[in-house]
Amino acid sequence: MGVIVELALPATEFQLGRILAMQEDVKVTLKTMVPLGGRSVPFFQISAGSHEGFEQQVRDHPTVSDLYVVNSHDDETLYGLDWEIDDDTFFDSVIEQNGHLLEASGGSDTWVFQVRFRSHDDLSTFQQSCFDGDIPVDVRKIYNPTRPDAGPWYGLTTPQRETLTYAVEMGYYSLPRGISTEETADEFGISDQAVSERLRRAVETLVTNTLLLTAAEE
Known part of the structure; x- marks a missing residue:
C-alpha cells in the first residue's frame, strides 16, 4: 500500500x-x-x-x-x-x-x-x-496509506482537487464563511450547482479513501 x-x-x-x-x-x-x-x-x-x-x-x-x-x-x-x-x-x-x-x-x-x-x-x-x-x-x-487504486491524490480528480483546495484556502468552510459557492463558481467558470456537487463529491471521495479506509483496517 x-x-x-x-x-x-x-x-x-x-x-x-x-x-x-x-x-x-x-x-x-x-x-x-x-x-x-x-x-x-x-x-x-x-x-x-x-x-x-x-x-x-x-x-x-x-x-x-x-x-x-x-x-x-x-x-x-x-x-x-x-x-x-x-x-x-x-x-x-x-x-x-x-x-x-x-x-x-x-x-x-x-x-x-x-x-x-x-x-x-x-x-x-x-x-x-x-x-x-x-x-x-x-x-x-x-x-497514512490510501487504497492502491486511489491514485496520487486520494482518488480526487483534478477539478475536484483544485476546487476543494480553493474553497478551503478562501475560507468556504470557515466561520464566518469567507467565500460563497457563487464566488467559487465565478473563479472556475461553472455554475453554483456544479460547485456544490463538485465539493460534495470531493469530500466524499477524500473521506472514503482516507478516514474510512483507516477505520476499516483498525
Missing part, C-alpha cells in the same frame, strides 16, 4: 533547486516534470517578484539551454525549462524507488516536497540512499 512523505531539503542540495534559487522572496512551485526524449522537462510557476531578473538568472545558469513562458496570468507565470541534467542523488533516489512527485515548492533556502512511494520499504530505501549520499533530507510527515 502506498505511503506519502513530506520532506524538506536545502535548495543547494539538488540541481533544480540551485538553478531556481532566488535572492528575493519569491515562491517557486514545481508543477510537473515531463519525460521527453530521455530527459525530464520541469514546468514550474512563480508568483510576485521581478520575473525579468529571475528569467535572466535562470538563463545564465551553465546547465540551462532554454527557459520559456508557457502562460502568464496576473502575477503568476508558468515556465518550461530545458536543461542538462547532472547526477542528482535526490531525484535519482526518488526515481529509482518509483517515487511519484506530488508537490514541490521553495525558494533560495529550502524546498518542501510531497512524494508518494509504493511501500514503506521503498521509502526506507530512498532515505538510506539520501543518507549514503550525504543529502540532508528532513522528513516532516508521513501520511
Whole structure:
C-alpha cells in the first residue's frame, strides 16, 4: 500500500533547486516534470517578484539551454525549462524507488516536497540512499496509506482537487464563511450547482479513501 512523505531539503542540495534559487522572496512551485526524449522537462510557476531578473538568472545558469513562458496570468507565470541534467542523488533516489512527485515548492533556502512511494520499504530505501549520499533530507510527515487504486491524490480528480483546495484556502468552510459557492463558481467558470456537487463529491471521495479506509483496517 502506498505511503506519502513530506520532506524538506536545502535548495543547494539538488540541481533544480540551485538553478531556481532566488535572492528575493519569491515562491517557486514545481508543477510537473515531463519525460521527453530521455530527459525530464520541469514546468514550474512563480508568483510576485521581478520575473525579468529571475528569467535572466535562470538563463545564465551553465546547465540551462532554454527557459520559456508557457502562460502568464496576473502575477503568476508558468515556465518550461530545458536543461542538462547532472547526477542528482535526490531525484535519482526518488526515481529509482518509483517515487511519484506530488508537490514541490521553495525558494533560495529550502524546498518542501510531497512524494508518494509504493511501500514503506521503498521509502526506507530512498532515505538510506539520501543518507549514503550525504543529502540532508528532513522528513516532516508521513501520511497514512490510501487504497492502491486511489491514485496520487486520494482518488480526487483534478477539478475536484483544485476546487476543494480553493474553497478551503478562501475560507468556504470557515466561520464566518469567507467565500460563497457563487464566488467559487465565478473563479472556475461553472455554475453554483456544479460547485456544490463538485465539493460534495470531493469530500466524499477524500473521506472514503482516507478516514474510512483507516477505520476499516483498525
